[in-house]
Amino acid sequence: MPNSGSSKPGSKVSDPQHSQKLLRVLRTFWQEQSFHDALLVVDGEELPVQKNILAASSPYIRTKLNYNPPKADGSMYRIELQGVSMAIMKQILDYVFSGEISVSEETIQDMVQASDLLLMTDLKSLCCQFLESCINAENCIGIQLFSLHYCLYHVHYVATEFLQTHFHDVALTEEFRELPPNRLCEVLAMEKLNVGNERHVLEAVVRWFAHDPEDRRVHMKEVMSAVWLQGLDVSYLREQAMGEPLMREVIREYCQAFLEAGQPHGADLLAAFKPRGYSECIVIVGGEDRNTRKPTAEMHCMCPLYDPNRQAWIKLQSMSIARIGHGVVAAEGFLFVMGGTDEQNTVLNSGEKYDPDSNTWSTIPPMLQARQNFGVVELDGLIYVLGGENDVTELITVEVFDPHFSTWKMQTSMTMIRKVGCYASMNKKIYAIGGGSYGKLFDSVECFDPKTQQWTGLCPLKERRFGSVACGVGQELYVFGGVRSQENDNPEQRHMTTCKSEFYHDEMRRWMLLDDQNLCIQTSSSFVYGAVPIGASIYVVGDLDTGTSFDYIREFRRSTGTWHRTKPMLASDLSKTTCAALRIANCRLFRLQLSQGLFRIRV
Template sequence: MSVSDSAHRPSDPEQVSLPVQKDGLGLPLPTRRTPSWPPSPDEDPGLPPFPLEEPGPRPMAPGSLPSPALSLEKEEEEEDEDGEDAEEPEELRSEEHPSQFFAEAQRLREQRLLLDEDVSVGGRVYGVHRVILAAVSSLFRGRLLGSRGLQRPLSLDVTPGAWEAMLTFAYEGVLGPAPRGDVLVAAEALGAPRVKAAAQWGREGAGSTPEDEKQPSQAEELRENLRTMELLYQEGIGCDLELEAGGCRLRVHRAALACGSEFFGAMLLSGMRESQGTEVSLHTISAQDLQLLVSFAYSGVVRARWPGLLRAAQAALRYQSSSCLALCQRALAQGLNPARCLALIPMAEAPGLESLWSKARHYLLTHLPAVALCSTFPSLPLACLAELLDSDELHLLEEFEAFAAARRWLAANPDTQESEAKALLRCVRFGRMSTRELRRVRAAGLPPPLSPDLLRQLMVEAEVPGQERQREPDQALVVIGGDGLRSDMAMRQPSRGVWWARAFRCGVGLVRTVEWGQLPALPAPGRFRHGAASLAGSELYVCGGQDFYGHSNTLASTLRWDPSQGDWEEMAPLCQARSFFPLVALDGLLYALGGRDSGAALSSVETYSPKLNMWRPAPALPAPRFAHAAAVLEGQLYVSGGCGGTGQYLASLLHYDPRLEKPGTLLSPMGVPRAGHVMAALGGRLYVAGGLGETGDLLSFEAYEPRTDSWTHLTPLPSPHVGAAGAVLQGELLVLGGYSHRTYAPSHLIHAFCPGLGRWLCLGTLPRPRAEMPACILTQPTVQQIALVPTGHKTKPGR
């Protein structure tokens, strides 16, 4: 069934009439079996057609406020350098900028710097910044409008406590401690409606307000303060400084500029000539960079497509705007593709961009075949290409891809010295190649003017098997429990094993292995069909599931693994025993969603607070379901598929918001109803893979784009994975284990999908075949500190 077919389904995706007969593992039996077995990428004798880039996220709607930073887009009116069609610039907003802005304003006030207003209250004179107070008070807005330098002190007939509470609100976004009645009087006198609203919340509580309204948070109040100041700037109200650069003139507020930009703050507080006058000419900054820095200081927003973001990052780095630099780096790292990574090469050595370059380098290592097909690949410096080819972390389907990349670069750079070409080709590990790969190398040869003898010499030197490539992730992939076979293969048995992947290795030909280490085992007798999640990458929680195969064996217990203790600790149990459910972490809490108990599907949801060690009911799902999947994408929780209350397979995708009384919103359904599948968030999209459907084992693989509410079919899985574990590690989706409904045999295979290459790769195997288990990602140092003695266990992929 194609995605387009979904438009012809019933309007309610929950209503899919299917048989309810169950298989041996508790899922409904399919009505028909027409399994599809596409060839594995490992068996393709030719180089696969790699796409040049992953479809990137669509831009968010541009903001309604004008931004001088739009001038960054002039050079992008035509098609982007990396082949993308021109799009509306994306609005990127720094969440931390308002708090940093007002923290600096508070520091300046405490040190009596750049003050332009004296206020007398109760016999005491307070120095303030007019533009800060004008953001919350119409009285100060009027004084800012008619300001001509420092005026005589303004005397206010309000209580000192109420005045200081309002000052705290203007500079910190919260009311200071003062009688709320006094604050209300002061708010009326000063024309401060938001201060009045905050005082009414504190005085009367939320009970007197409409249900759909809630008290703004401190961060929201600071954002509103900054937005009001931006409006003052755009209207030119109270601007006391004119900046000029490259023919561009901007009138700004001296205090606001110092708070919003480290560069201008240093200039205005230096005591030099530029800090004294009302006009400043800047000879070392371009008009575009000036507009960017001023706009960001007032808004915390950058509007640009990718090339504009690159320029913005360079400007922020040069002119010391740390929050702008952090925002641009995050956006640049999320939108990487081959051409963009190559564009970042010249910035590789720039101090302050180490984090961005680290991500770009990792992308190059994991997407080299696609990078080699990029039109700008020949411009990659020789030393950089050699470093990539020589790295143990280079992630390839086969070693021939490394040779193909080197050969393409040499063909595009015919002036390369033979000694340099030889050094580059020695980074290719010919000793790891299979016989088939070596035949392809001989058939391809070297591009002219390089001598054919050079290739023969290198291949003779490599007759001794080359060193294996290995990847040691900076995070630990952990697999917990599951349903497997006893070591003697005599019967099925729930597992107690907790394993973590220490390294992924690739030897001669296509032989891949995983080196596993053990963590403390689960308490006896083990469990499967349970949920697991990590908090802050360190604490690991496991709850629910089953310890045997009957309906009465459903568990409610909760276990926690804390590195400070080393062993598992029993915590507060679930309110209701459940299995076949996902456990996810969101905003510091755990959510157990739906599942099955005593053979009945559940719609109930409960949430766990680690601080209180307590489970509490949360708003229920719209309908019962089990064997479904859940993932968090950009702070939003999504639930997909599963089996409904009568055993039907579901295609639905649900946005679950626990803050709402009716938390479920149905989105565009998947192209295929499925249960026992995996779902994960990666690169701004949701991916669902595998599972069981109407036709039996599902190999289908789909991606959901939240901005368009649409699904796309992708390269199918190489083999069945029903009841598998899923995780995202180093930018790849991993699907681990599970079983095949056709044979009921548990799987030990680990398949990884690389979005930028659009293909699956077998990474090796689990320590033992297992299914119905979760996987989590933990921080590597945490695992290494308390892990038991490494087993040194290595596994080879079964074929």
């Protein structure tokens, strides 16, 4: 028998199903209208509820209860809600007890409004996921406006990106033709509209005008001011001036002065030229200067899909602080840099944000912990910082940054130290891969689900490694480079060798070696700095030893599974840098190239 007089605490035991069992019983009480102690009044209808359940689920109702507590006379407490329908409220109550809710394109707007009123942030996040999945050419403009009204910032960003990318299809929809003049001007003013030729913008304006010519004629001067006339070909305008009546009217009234002046040439053409669209650029930030061996604040970009020579970097505005061992990631149209060490070898917690539209940097709030050599990934508009080390110890902590509210918050820590590991996001989850600690190399992989705030183990890599880079695309996860110790009978004669590239498919649940292993030869002289997905390819940046020379960027084509040369390494290329993919407006790139004497982008 145990000693009843012992003062030692007992061991804790737990039932993992406890919360689910309790919720099922509470749901039964609600369905049977048992043990209710209040009436929820919605649209004049009464619904029996339990105050404590509602208060636990909704901060809004909890505040109402605090400011208007139940009366002591024992009368039934009434909670009156306005702005929510009974049908939506019943669905929300069902969600409270089950964690699941059925939404459709017909009900999503009412559900967002209700979750916003009740301050139910988790339900609002679920609505955001549904809205993102619904975005198409027919509704992206409406979702863009609706999401901004309810502060659904990531949904607004996704809808805006879709509008810019698929403007051709959007301009043919009823939603586009129904736009009020001020909203139409906002759309046409977007520099990143993917139109190829400005005539598509003009034709979209004429279709909008034709939808209601009498009422819209008075707004046409304002609307046409958003069309970049310098991007229109004079011969095209003269041809269209002989066409349909409304097109003739638009050209006669708003393009005549441009036609009489004629197409600009030379310096005048360059000064007026404003190409629409955007380029997905490889951006490298900070690192080490190869000559001085000191940290640098420089930043450059390259457009691999549009620069056929792929030799010239476009210089962008430098950071305010030189950094090495830092993290860089693109999120919500901006580039974020944080942490690392400066020229005095001080480990930093500071961060900066780069705006590609203005080519400027601004500071962001510091991280909760200073760190270097860490992982950083973007997921659903949030930035996650993982692991790394400070000047005292290795870290397993995880922080998340919300770019829209400029706030940092701690998350569930990783389960183990992963010094010089690699990190990526894929399919709404974050993956921590490989790395090492205390002289050991790892092949283990763990996965973090932000919904459950839990880390779970995954199928291990084929090879143990550290110093590799990872990249998630769709349902595929890629790991490139890194090194490991080569097996040898004599431990004293072991040396480091470059690891093979691997990929993981979310449905197959296992790692496989890539068929083409020509990223670099298997020597310890190759180092990888980052992997950037652009289009159907992944571009790996690093000091890549090809056997006869070094490449700085190599392209992996996912469709064929093969490697291709992209850019040889030059003495001016940064060492130990970090990189990311960033969408930059073509007109901004053109101006930068013009000022730097570069003309290799096709616009």
